[in-house]
């Protein structure tokens with residue numbers, strides 16, 4: 467019997483630090499967000515991921531106190547920061563949190579030291595506390611050597627480190643990040659991603675991170691909330707979101723997938739597997755998920771999970787003979803297009819094993835790699 471691997475749900479049993487409940491945000495008559503609900507356990511990082519305009523920044527700004535919601539509750543620690551029922555909206559500066567923006571927002575005319583000291587001065591710390599706080603924060607981002615340099619004489623990556631140091635200097639309970647790496651070049655982004663994650667871990671600070679960059683979200687988060695058109699499509703660990711998308715939107719947005727629609731034909735008596743009749747032929751999927759015979763179903767199959775081989779693979783389940791229509795070299799990977807059941811399937815595989823256009827090959831997929839979606843994608 468085929469058993470479908472269970473999602474690795476190691477999600478943290480820690481106490482909740484941030485709770486967002488039935489939050490709605492409007493601009494005039496237009497509903498920009500909501501209702502959305504999610505929570506972040508203490509010391510963990512949650513990422514709001516989604517395409518441009520889906521409402522990520524608006525949600526984050528409401529948590530920061532920079533946007534007044536229309537309804538719902540925002541709770542940090544044991545205090546309500548916003549509650550429509552209580553007509554409560556605590557000002558941003560009293561929420562005990564710090565925010566790092568895409569546009570560093572550091573002052574170019576000030577030195578690095580003064581930039582980092584600013585938040586401590588505003589909080590009326592004494593000279594010794596300010597000095598200790600600045601030194602600790604600069605050490606965290608490895609910028610001690612630049613303390614006396616004007617901020618205008620720093621690279622983009624260094625400026626973003628200063629912005630981070632400034633955000634961490636007064637040891638906030640909560641850190642909010644709004645696309646903090648998107649002004650940096652690809653290489654620096656990759657490095658900063660790791661540094662930021664280590665920083666978040668070492669401080670043990672609870673954080674919410676906004677990005678539209680999938681890799682960033684997968685690499686940096688304890689939990690991802692995927693948003694679309696102001697609503698939550700799915701939330702879970704990076705592993706769950708990537709391997710078990712529930713909707714066509716998530717399957718498509720989080721990594722590249724082939725969406726294949728068909729009709730549930732029969733359960734195999736040997737186990738839980740289900741046969742879906744598609745235009746390309748029978749596709750066997752590893753778990754029924756309660757689908758009834760005759761119902762419409764859409765399977766998501768990741769482009770990296772479809773296999774191509776010149777020899778027929780062992781077994782006869784989910785194996786077809788196809789012709790390579792296109793082969794696109796992408797460096798580490800090649801993207802191969804094949805025609806299957808009157809539609810194009812895309813396969814991503816190592817570029818080392820070359821396949822030529824026009825070549826006849828065998829296409830196969832493990833039934834457990836075909837994920838049944840909860841909604842139906844447009845017929846393909």
Ligand SMILES: Nc1ncnc2c1ncn2[C@@H]1O[C@H](COP(=O)(O)OP(=O)(O)OP(=O)(O)O)[C@@H](O)[C@H]1O
Pocket residue numbers: 493498516517518519520521522523524525678
């Ligand atoms: N000040 C505003 N007035 C009116 N509508 C707004 C305002 N700010 C945002 N919106 C709208 O609210 C929706 C959500 O915007 P938001 O900036 O939160 O999206 P986002 O997911 O963060 O996108 P991006 O990644 O492009 O920043 C969008 O439709 C946007 O046009």
